[in-house]
Amino acid sequence: MDKQIQLKIKRQDQPGAGPYWEEFRVPYKPNMNIVSVLMEIRKNPVNARGESTNPVVWECNCLEEVCGACTMLINGVPRQSCSALIDKIYEKTGFGTPITLAPLSKFPVIRDLMVDRKIMFDNLKKVKAWVPVDGSFAIGRGPRFTDRAHRWAYIISRCMTCGCCMEACPNVSAKSQFIGPAAIAQVRLFNVHPIGAMHQEERLEALVGAGGIQECGNAQNCRQVCPKEIPLTTHIAAMNRQSLKYTLKRWFTT
Structure with a gap:
């Protein structure tokens, strides 16, 4: 048989x-x-x-x-x-x-x-995960990344919004607004971009808002299931530091 x-x-x-x-x-x-x-x-x-x-x-x-x-x-x-x-x-x-x-x-x-993975793309919109361009005209060669930043930024850019990290995360549920690991990592990617950095405070504002990085419980399941082996917990930790600095700055300047 x-x-x-x-x-x-x-x-x-x-x-x-x-x-x-x-x-x-x-x-x-x-x-x-x-x-x-x-x-x-x-x-x-x-x-x-x-x-x-x-x-x-x-x-x-x-x-x-x-x-x-x-x-x-x-x-x-x-x-x-x-x-x-x-x-x-x-x-x-x-x-x-x-x-x-x-x-x-x-x-x-x-x-x-x-x-329907629409929520993942909505979260990318929420954190403004793009580099704004004023027009479609040729503007010449863009500013360069440092080699060190380029190496880890490329790894984040491999994210395909597949949903594995959201599925594995215990903090993502119908009762939570948590935007998930993928969107947090994308904030780091676009904040390090020489042009994207001009809007980094807008992304950080979204990151410390409702459903933001404070909802992460550090379960680290996301890193284990990521098919692209993106070290998501490393980038979440980096964004935790940036978010804290931004929050302290906001407190002392408003």
């Missing part, structure tokens, strides 16, 4: 509908990832009971761990499904062990494994 991959997928037909679990079996092939397994289900949407069902909905784009769209819970761990190789998963669990797939729990479910 051919080897089969067993999947247990948490599904939801529409926003606000009740979730349910559905099991599938997919013929095993070497070098498959979670996305390729879901594509096999889409080609033949029949569950493990042999019943026809709706194809599983998920989101993906680049298929090379750059866009962050395909993030989901795989065996309870937030990660990208494009880089989750079946062979690697079975090295840990043993072949034949059911693989569970579920949507991220900190974001509204659109359908099945697809969630």
Whole structure:
């Protein structure tokens, strides 16, 4: 008998509908990832009971761990499904062990494994995570970074707003306004930029406001799950220092 991959997928037909679990079996092939397994289900949407069902909905784009769209819970761990190789998963669990797939729990479910990560982009807007430019005309070569700042700034710039850090953070919940680790790190990135630094106080003002850096409980889960290995806790600590200096300055100058 051919080897089969067993999947247990948490599904939801529409926003606000009740979730349910559905099991599938997919013929095993070497070098498959979670996305390729879901594509096999889409080609033949029949569950493990042999019943026809709706194809599983998920989101993906680049298929090379750059866009962050395909993030989901795989065996309870937030990660990208494009880089989750079946062979690697079975090295840990043993072949034949059911693989569970579920949507991220900190974001509204659109359908099945697809969630709405709009809150992350709203938080980037809140902290003004961009470098303002007055126009589209050529302004020549921009100011240079120092080599030291450029090295760690590049690491932060690899963030793909995937949501892993938000999912793993115990301080992110429906009862909290916490903007999360990714947005805090982006404040450091744009505050060190020679042009972005002109607006650093506006970003720091947002960072010390409601849902800001004071909501971080230093659980350090974010660093463990970041697929780009960004040292988020290091950048959060740096922004803690900047925020404290800004707050003290504000107190003594107002």
